[in-house]
Amino acid sequence: MYSTASESVAADERHRGAESPTSPEKGGPAPAAEGQSETFREAESTTRQRVLQLVVEEGPISAAALGRELKLTAAAVRRHLDAMTEQGILEVKNVTTRRRGAGRPSRRYVVSERGQRSLGDDYLGLVQTALSMLQSASAPSAEDSLVAEPTPETARGLAREYFAGFEQRWERQLEGVSDLDARTDKLSQLFAEDGFAGFTRLVGRDNPLLAMQSTQLCQGHCPIREIAAAHPVFCEEETDMISRLLDVDVRRLSTQAAGAHVCTTHVPVGREKLAAEQRARAAASAEAEQQISAGAGATNESRPASGGRKRIVISPRQQERLS
Known part of the structure; x- marks a missing residue:
């Protein structure tokens, strides 16, 4: 995905060149076989891509955090970070935290503007959409349409058309x-x-x-x-x-x-x-109340309607006591 990985590997090899003598005349080890060298470069490129991908996703991020995420040593991570920083793919942000104390900034890595450009831009699709819209727009001339500053309405229409393709595919x-x-x-x-x-x-x-x-x-x-x-x-x-x-x-x-x-x-x-739970509880409560009301209605229907006030019957003995 990242075209800069192979360049970073080459820069890394230049860094190690002075420290790793390979000439038999100097008493150093014999040059590695071509196949082994190619395998090493591929492994380094893959690791560098993983480091860059994690910086893209988690930046600003420290070398220690990168090492923990990728299960690499601090030295291995810094080698890749230094190479990509030298190339301008990454840049360093010094962050001071309360835990570290004032005056002791922590180095955090982020993708630079050059690094963002190296990840690729989608201007071709956008230009094609713009040309299609300009061709269909009613303008005095095609030349005037191409050089005129787009109005906010034109820019919004272009943006809507650009994302419409993504939305249609992703919705499915x-x-x-x-x-x-x-x-x-x-x-x-x-x-x-x-x-x-x-x-x-x-x-x-x-x-x-x-x-x-x-x-x-x-x-x-x-x-x-x-x-x-x-x-x-x-x-x-x-x-x-x-x-x-x-x-x-x-x-x-x-x-x-x-x-x-x-x-x-x-x-x-x-x-x-939370809103879904509240709606579910409200619906369940409404259903329960409806069932209670329905049951109460059936009970009332089974009772004979007395109509008017309730009649109280008092026996003769109760009348004597009340009098």
């Missing part, structure tokens, strides 16, 4: 998935398959309040981030598409077009589950 693949958690996870997989590096994060799942539990639908890569930065309606239309596909109101927390490292959409899973 989401059929039959009713659980909101499972549906959100499936949508993240569909985002990943189409180059958006989709994944999910579970939030507040240990909170006793069900309404506070949620899922974050994340995208580690935005193929049209530069266009979305110039025209935020693309982010708005994408958010609306997510809401329709999940059949729930969602809220956008961050976008790469606005400078964030990950596009994040808040999905109120707990709130929807």
Whole structure:
């Protein structure tokens, strides 16, 4: 997926070149066989792809956290991180936390602008859609349409057309998935398959309040981030598409077009589950009341109607006592 992996491996080999003599004349080990060298490069490339993928999904992330996730030593992880940082694929963010104390920043790695570009952009499909819309639009001339600044309505229409293709395909693949958690996870997989590096994060799942539990639908890569930065309606239309596909109101927390490292959409899973439970309880209560009312109606129908006030019969002895 990442075209920069092989370049990173080459840079890594250059780093080790001075430290690993391979010439027999210097008393070092004999050169490795060509097949072994190729196998090593493939293994290094695969590991580097895994490191880059995790930075895309979890960044900003530390080398220690990467090592734990990938089950690699700190030295192995830093070798890959240093090589990709030197190439400009990654960049370092110094973060100061309360636990570490002031003046002792922790190094966190994120994907740089160059790294985002290396992951691929989807401008071809967008340009094709734009040309189709411009051809069908009523304009004084085709040349004027191509050079004119697009109006907000034109940009929104273009964004809607661009995401319509994704929505139609993904809606079919989401059929039959009713659980909101499972549906959100499936949508993240569909985002990943189409180059958006989709994944999910579970939030507040240990909170006793069900309404506070949620899922974050994340995208580690935005193929049209530069266009979305110039025209935020693309982010708005994408958010609306997510809401329709999940059949729930969602809220956008961050976008790469606005400078964030990950596009994040808040999905109120707990709130929807709580609402569903409340609806189920209300329906069960209404049904129970209906059954009680029906039973009471049948009992009243079986009683003879006395009509008017209730008649009290008093015996002669009771009359003497009352008098």
